[in-house]
Amino acid sequence: MSTFDYDLFVIGGGSGGVRAARVAAGEAGAKVALAEEDRYGGTCVIRGCVPKKLMVFASGYGGMVEEATHYGWDMLNRGFDWQTFSGHLNTELDRLEGVYRKLLAGSGVTTYDARARLKDPHTVELSTGETFTAKHILVATGGRPVRPDLPNAHLGIVSDDIFHLEQLPKSILIIGGGYIACEFACILAGLGVEVTQYYRGAQILRGFDDEARGLIAESMRELGVDLHTGTNIVEMGCYRGEDDDGMDAPVEATQYAMPVSDAPREGPLKVKSTNGKIKVFDQVLFATGRRPNSDDMGLEEVGVTLGRGGAVEVDEYSQTKVPSIYAIGDVTDRVNLTPVAIREGMAFVETVFNGNPTKVDHDLIPSAVFTQPELGTVGLTEEQARDREPIEVYCASFCPMQSAFADKPGRVLMKLIVSQESRKVLGCHIVAPGAGEMIQLAGIAIKMGATKEDFDRTVAVHPTMSEEIVTMRKPTRTA
Ligand code: NDP
Numbered sequence: 001m002s003t004f005d006y007d008l009f010v011i012g013g014g015s016g017g018v019r020a021a022r023v024a025a026g027e028a029g030a031k032v033a034l035a036e037e038d039r040y041g042g043t044c045v046i047r048g049c050v051p052k053k054l055m056v057f058a059s060g061y062g063g064m065v066e067e068a069t070h071y072g073w074d075m076l077n078r079g080f081d082w083q084t085f086s087g088h089l090n091t092e093l094d095r096l097e098g099v100y101r102k103l104l105a106g107s108g109v110t111t112y113d114a115r116a117r118l119k120d121p122h123t124v125e126l127s128t129g130e131t132f133t134a135k136h137i138l139v140a141t142g143g144r145p146v147r148p149d150l151p152n153a154h155l156g157i158v159s160d161d162i163f164h165l166e167q168l169p170k171s172i173l174i175i176g177g178g179y180i181a182c183e184f185a186c187i188l189a190g191l192g193v194e195v196t197q198y199y200r201g202a203q204i205l206r207g208f209d210d211e212a213r214g215l216i217a218e219s220m221r222e223l224g225v226d227l228h229t230g231t232n233i234v235e236m237g238c239y240r241g242e243d244d245d246g247m248d249a250p251v252e253a254t255q256y257a258m259p260v261s262d263a264p265r266e267g268p269l270k271v272k273s274t275n276g277k278i279k280v281f282d283q284v285l286f287a288t289g290r291r292p293n294s295d296d297m298g299l300e301e302v303g304v305t306l307g308r309g310g311a312v313e314v315d316e317y318s319q320t321k322v323p324s325i326y327a328i329g330d331v332t333d334r335v336n337l338t339p340v341a342i343r344e345g346m347a348f349v350e351t352v353f354n355g356n357p358t359k360v361d362h363d364l365i366p367s368a369v370f371t372q373p374e375l376g377t378v379g380l381t382e383e384q385a386r387d388r389e390p391i392e393v394y395c396a397s398f399c400p401m402q403s404a405f406a407d408k409p410g411r412v413l414m415k416l417i418v419s420q421e422s423r424k425v426l427g428c429h430i431v432a433p434g435a436g437e438m439i440q441l442a443g444i445a446i447k448m449g450a451t452k453e454d455f456d457r458t459v460a461v462h463p464t465m466s467e468e469i470v471t472m473r474k475p476t477r478t479a
Pocket of ligand 1: 176180205232335369370
């Protein structure tokens with residue numbers, strides 16, 4: 001007979017926490033509770049992957065209408081209505097949150113709509129004042145977007161806010177060059193917003209394959225994104241210009257000299273950048289990274305150690321320095337992707353409740369950036385691979401049939417990185433419409449250790465874009 005209230009107390013109702021709670025209760029038969037202070041479903045379902053992907057779909061239709069007319073369709077595009085879309089989006093998110101709650105209840109998990117703190121290695125204290133003891137505690141509190149430290153940064157929005165906008169801005173400045181910045185630049189441009197993007201480095205999407213990054217940047221510019229690399233925001237303020245007749249009109253620096261008022265946000269914003277210019281935008285979006293949600297949880301007080309940026313330090317089994325406390329997902333800042341958090345949750349249950357110590361395999365994780373076109377990637381970039389061993393690089397870049405027919409610009413890229421010695425495909429990078437779907441399948445072959453010759457033995461599916469993956473006979477270069 002357990003002396004604890006619960007076998008497992010999960011803090012955080014996002015993808016990782018909910019999966020771990022459900023499997024521990026439903027399959028391993030544990031007595032499980034879960035506390036969530038906000039909405040069930042977490043970042044992915046409520047303010048991340050899901051609403052973002054629905055916005056990706058929404059933003060694609062405008063271009064499709066244009067393309068369809070080349071194919072003979074008589075279509076009229078009367079424009080995009082944000083209110084209609086966001087109404088449907090909210091209904092869908094309510095539905096999904098309901099599904100998450102039902103799944104937890106159906107598995108026998110007790111839920112508390114409250115914030116939780118650790119009191120000791122086996123005790124959780126809720127914002128309601130209740131305390132509960134548990135044999136194991138799982139911290140799955142995720143992360144949150146951060147604004148850079150600059151004057152008046154509070155006037156800008158972060159990705160969480162996008163889904164709650166009452167109306168779409170006419171113009172927006174996006175700061176950053178990572179996943180979120182590039183995805184929203186494409187989404188908002190597709191919805192008709194005038195998008196400017198400042199990225200401090202030389203090329204967007206740092207860490208991805210250089211050739212793919214270059215093609216995405218080129219495609220984003222073709223889409224209408226005014227992308228400035230080597231540029232960053234210095235400071236910002238409310239724009240109070242009286243003669244302002246356009247949202248993107250440059251303003252004389254002397255006329256609106258910084259520093260500016262930090263009055264509550266109203267109207268357009270003026271932004272000073274590293275090139276000394278001041279420009280005016282309806283909205284500024286900071287997509288400048290995320291931080292683990294580990295503050296004020298009593299973690300360090302009970303002996304859990306926090307690393308860089310507040311990430312909870314864990315071993316390969318997601319166990320913290322305190323044996324009864326585990327952590328999974330973005331709060332550990334390992335690979336910050338929903339399916340990884342779910343895997344970590346499943347491995348935790350296997351380890352702790354099924355007596356089968358299971359490490360999470362963080363190698364060769366396929367992922368996609370939902371830009372237009374998408375970037376799908378798995379394994380090593382050309383730059384990473386050539387630093388490790390001699391490689392062959394196979395590349396095909398071409399105008400895809402569907403858009404070429406409609407006289408639309410834009411190329412796609414299919415790229416394989418192959419080990420000269422083992423012949424294994426070390427990396428695959430695809431820039432193309434639907435690359436997210438393609439890379440999932442290529443990822444299986446690469447995870448299995450497929451060689452270039454295995455790819456070559458596979459018959460092409462014709463006519464498709466991805467057939468190039470199995471028809472590239474001669475290396476483009478060796479390195
Ligand atoms: P990223 O870490 O990917 O990108 C942050 C960007 O902001 C980088 O370009 C960084 O520049 C820049 N930056 C950081 N600090 C500053 C600053 N002070 N001033 C100006 N620029 C700054 O974070 P995201 O927020 O885009 O995404 C977070 C994570 O969420 C991703 O890493 C990914 O794991 C996950 N995610 C996954 C998605 C998917 O799977 N499709 C979609 C969205 C998010 P620099 O490169 O120079 O550091």
